[in-house]
Amino acid sequence: MSIYLDYAATAPIREDVLASYLQSLRVVGNPSSIHGDGRGTRMLLEDARDSIASAVHCDRNEVIFTSGGTESDNLAIKGLYWQRNQDARRPLVVSAYTEHHGVIDPIEWLEKNEAAEVIWLPVSESGVIDLDALAEVLRARGPEIALISLMWTNNETGVITDINKVCELAAGFGVPVHSDAVAALGHVPVDFAGSGLTAMSITGHKVGSPIGSGALILSRSSKIESLIHGGGQERGLRSGTMNYAGATAFARAAVQAVSELEAFASHTSVLIAGLKAAVAEIEGSRFSVGSAHCMPQTAHFTFDGLRSDTLLYLLDEQGFAVSAGSACQAGVARPSHVLIAMGRSQAEASACLRVTIGLGTTAAEIDAFARALGPAVERARAASAV
Numbered sequence: 001m002s003i004y005l006d007y008a009a010t011a012p013i014r015e016d017v018l019a020s021y022l023q024s025l026r027v028v029g030n031p032s033s034i035h036g037d038g039r040g041t042r043m044l045l046e047d048a049r050d051s052i053a054s055a056v057h058c059d060r061n062e063v064i065f066t067s068g069g070t071e072s073d074n075l076a077i078k079g080l081y082w083q084r085n086q087d088a089r090r091p092l093v094v095s096a097y098t099e100h101h102g103v104i105d106p107i108e109w110l111e112k113n114e115a116a117e118v119i120w121l122p123v124s125e126s127g128v129i130d131l132d133a134l135a136e137v138l139r140a141r142g143p144e145i146a147l148i149s150l151m152w153t154n155n156e157t158g159v160i161t162d163i164n165k166v167c168e169l170a171a172g173f174g175v176p177v178h179s180d181a182v183a184a185l186g187h188v189p190v191d192f193a194g195s196g197l198t199a200m201s202i203t204g205h206k207v208g209s210p211i212g213s214g215a216l217i218l219s220r221s222s223k224i225e226s227l228i229h230g231g232g233q234e235r236g237l238r239s240g241t242m243n244y245a246g247a248t249a250f251a252r253a254a255v256q257a258v259s260e261l262e263a264f265a266s267h268t269s270v271l272i273a274g275l276k277a278a279v280a281e282i283e284g285s286r287f288s289v290g291s292a293h294c295m296p297q298t299a300h301f302t303f304d305g306l307r308s309d310t311l312l313y314l315l316d317e318q319g320f321a322v323s324a325g326s327a328c329q330a331g332v333a334r335p336s337h338v339l340i341a342m343g344r345s346q347a348e349a350s351a352c353l354r355v356t357i358g359l360g361t362t363a364a365e366i367d368a369f370a371r372a373l374g375p376a377v378e379r380a381r382a383a384s385a386v
């Protein structure tokens with residue numbers, strides 16, 4: 001059994017969520033069917049909608065169930081862009097290159113295929129989005145902006161963006177804001193209604209439900225174009241038979257994660273503080289985001305003179321599951337685009353380590369990891385030098 005310190009990649013499924021998921025998988029009925037079995041699964045789905053709405057503070061009609069964060073990001077970004085740029089007068093999309101690829105890639109797709117113009121906002125070396133630059137873009141180009149998309153918290157570095165401030169700035173120009181809150185849900189308070197957002201992406205597998213269920217929260221007053229056409233389910237925005245078992249599990253996990261927020265913050269911040277102190281003893285190491293305001297369960301480090309993939313293999317060999325936080329596609333580790341956006345060199349962006357933990361992580365696990373890390377860094381440096 002490995003010591004799992006990669007909760008941001010996907011969190012372990014909660015035991016009671018698994019039990020209730022299995023139970024709802026055994027219930028038959030298409031939620032759109034008229035018969036009693038269909039009405040039964042429809043009830044499960046609608047209960048899940050109520051629970052998600054209470055967990056993120058939105059109206060139940062604003063919850064559109066999807067397959068997860070990536071789909072929600074695509075639906076929000078393309079849907080808002082198509083809706084707002086129908087007359088080709090609002091071709092501008094504003095975002096930052098520290099976003100997850102679930103946001104960056106649909107924006108780049110719009111740029112390539114739909115003549116979108118994109119402004120990537122500057123980011124400080126601690127990973128904080130420059131909101132003065134956003135205010136300036138709004139002043140200069142407000143009427144041309146189709147949407148702003150900025151994540152609530154960064155999944156690699158843990159840095160928190162002041163989303164309320166983003167929405168306040170955008171509201172002055174009537175520009176809708178989408179936020180990828182996939183990494184935020186269950187880790188920091190998320191209040192859709194209080195934020196002023198138009199759209200927000202969330203997913204279940206980061207809070208302890210099975211992979212494959214998420215939601216786009218879309219304000220009632222907003223109209224967007226759909227990506228998927230068919231039976232017209234989910235306000236006509238996400239056709240396809242609704243995954244009531246997945247939605248039920250997602251809702252149960254989300255409600256629990258939100259109710260545990262305080263305990264989560266105090267437990268994880270103590271462990272992360274201990275880990276940071278241990279890493280500070282390793283020569284040539286740095287906490288990647290300085291004193292930026294961060295989520296409590298995330299620690300992102302940079303080490304001089306090594307390659308993260310070598311370090312990850314060495315740690316894996318010893319039973320520690322951690323990540324570099326960088327995109328790893330088809331088994332090829334690449335420098336972190338997030339660190340590059342923060343102004344780091346390719347070498348620095350290829351020499352990092354992300355540790356993300358949860359309520360299930362113990363002090364003994366962090367101690368064991370901290371003891372193993374120093375020697376692993378030395379070996380990774382030696383291997384990277386040859």
Ligand SMILES: Cc1ncc(COP(=O)(O)O)c(C=O)c1O
Binds near residue numbers: 009068155
């Ligand atoms: C910030 C962020 N956005 C989007 C996603 C994609 O979510 P999903 O895996 O549910 O498609 C992830 C998952 O790693 C993420 O961390």
